[in-house]
Amino acid sequence: MSEQPSTDGEPTITFYRLQACPFCERVTRSLKEHGLEYRSRFVEPLHSRRDVVKRVAGVRTVPAIVDHKTGVTMAESANIVDYLESTYGGEDVDSATPAGAAADAGGED
Amino acid sequence: MPEFDVVELEPTDHIEPGETAPDFTRPLVTDEFWEDRSLAGLVDGRTVLVFTPMIGSFVAKYVWDELADRGWLDRDERFVGVTASTPYGVSRFLDENDLPVGIVADPANEVADDYGLAHDLDGMAGVSEPRLAFVVLDADRAVEAIWVADEWPEFPNYDELESELGLD
Numbered sequence: 213m214s215e216q217p218s219t220d221g222e223p224t225i226t227f228y229r230l231q232a233c234p235f236c237e238r239v240t241r242s243l244k245e246h247g248l249e250y251r252s253r254f255v256e257p258l259h260s261r262r263d264v265v266k267r268v269a270g271v272r273t274v275p276a277i278v279d280h281k282t283g284v285t286m287a288e289s290a291n292i293v294d295y296l297e298s299t300y301g302g303e304d305v306d307s308a309t310p311a312g313a314a315a316d317a318g319g320e321d
Numbered sequence: 322m323p324e325f326d327v328v329e330l331e332p333t334d335h336i337e338p339g340e341t342a343p344d345f346t347r348p349l350v351t352d353e354f355w356e357d358r359s360l361a362g363l364v365d366g367r368t369v370l371v372f373t374p375m376i377g378s379f380v381a382k383y384v385w386d387e388l389a390d391r392g393w394l395d396r397d398e399r400f401v402g403v404t405a406s407t408p409y410g411v412s413r414f415l416d417e418n419d420l421p422v423g424i425v426a427d428p429a430n431e432v433a434d435d436y437g438l439a440h441d442l443d444g445m446a447g448v449s450e451p452r453l454a455f456v457v458l459d460a461d462r463a464v465e466a467i468w469v470a471d472e473w474p475e476f477p478n479y480d481e482l483e484s485e486l487g488l489d
Contacts, residue, residue, distance in 0.1 A: 228354070253354040256412060264353040 223249035226278040228265050230255055233321040235289040236275040242293045246300040250277075273320035288320050328473040330452060335437030335469055342370070342462045345432050349401070349423045350411040358425075361462065367398045368458045369486070372438050372451035376406040376414045376424075380453060380474050385420055387479060394422050398457070398488065405430040405450040438469065453477075457486045 225243065227250045229236035243250050255262050259272040269276040269287045276287040282299065286292050336342060342360065349358040371388070373381040381404060394400055402424030404411065411424045425432065433439045433451035440452040453470040455477070466486045468477055483489045 251356060253356045254348070254408065255354050256409075261353075261412075261416065 222280065223251045224279060224281050225250040226253060226280070227251065228253050228255055228268070228274050228276040230257060230274045230321055233274060235321050238289045239275040239277065239292050239296075242296045246296055248296070248300060271320075275320075327475070330440065330471050330473050332471070333437045333439075333452075333469065335454070336456070336464055336467065338464045338466055340464050342456065342458050342464055343435050344462070345425075345427075345435065347425045347427050347432060348408050350408045350415065350426050351423050352412060352415040352420070355408040355412065355426065358423075363399070363401060364458055364460060364462050365399075366460050367465075369398050369400045369488075370403055370454075370456040370458065371400055372403045372433055372436070372454040372456070374404070374440070374450045374453065375448075376404055376410045378450075380476075381414075382418075383476065384453065385414075385418060385422075387476075389418075389420060391479060393488070394420070396488070401425060403427060403432055403451060405433065405448075440473075455482065455486060457488070 225248055227239065227243065229240070229252055231254055253264075255265055255274060262272045262274070265274060265276055266272050268278060269285050271287045273287055275289050275292060276285070277292055278285045279299075284295065286295055344359055344361045346357050346359040348355040349363070371384065373384050375381065385402070388394055388400065400422055402422060404424060404426070405428055406426055407428050408426040411426045414420075415422065415424065427433070430439055430449040430451065434449070436456070438451050438454050439449050442448040442450060453475065455468045456464060457466040459465050468482055468485060
């Protein structure tokens with residue numbers, strides 16, 4: 213697989229994001245750190261125009277991800293970053309690390 | 322003597338039937354989101370690329386209205402727009418006009434340039450956009466038919482276009 217994921221293939225993760233949203237960039241960084249393939253879907257700033265996110269994730273906030281490998285759909289950056297870490301962090305990572313430890317107020321935009 | 326000027330466009334060396342349409346990857350915009358898509362990935366059957374001037378121009382509006390009114394967007398062929406607007410502009414246009422179609426947003430106009438369909442806007446430095454063109458591709462991206470505007474503005478006779486492009 214190439215480093216630059218093909219969005220026409222089936223990347224592991226679909227990532228709903230908003231341009232220049234810091235909470236989304238936090239998730240971007242985490243995805244890259246874990247070498248995960250992802251398909252970016254940019255959505256509109258107006259929440260009223262985010263029906264697709266509501267349909268997929270049940271909320272109108274981004275970031276939101278769909279992990280096609282595990283079937284997990286998740287919103288809020290802190291939750292997502294914890295999830296990526298515990299799922300893809302590698303064997304040396306203590307999976308027992310309490311998720312709450314890093315859960316500063318769930319980032320959303 | 323007419324009191325207006327329909328400008329004749331310069332001849333272009335655009336792609337022709339029999340050639341394979343160059344592949345490209347650009348954001349494909351629908352009214353819900355935009356994401357990178359390659360043409361190769363999009364084409365899984367007969368496909369019509371519709372190059373239009375920028376969103377906001379009456380040309381783009383008239384063309385998409387006409388295609389929707391004629392029911393062409395519900396045909397088996399997949400219609401894919403290409404224009405030199407930002408994804409935001411395209412997204413709002415699709416939303417406001419309730420268009421069930423995807424339009425490739427290519428603000429740098431490189432795709433049209435690559436296809437020999439670029440038009441530099443007179444009096445606006447640095448602005449290049451596609452001229453109006455319809456390109457029919459088969460499932461292997463081979464060009465089956467093409468219609469390119471050679472006047473500014475020029476709209477096709479849609480009834481003739483339908484048979485010229487083999488859509489009837």
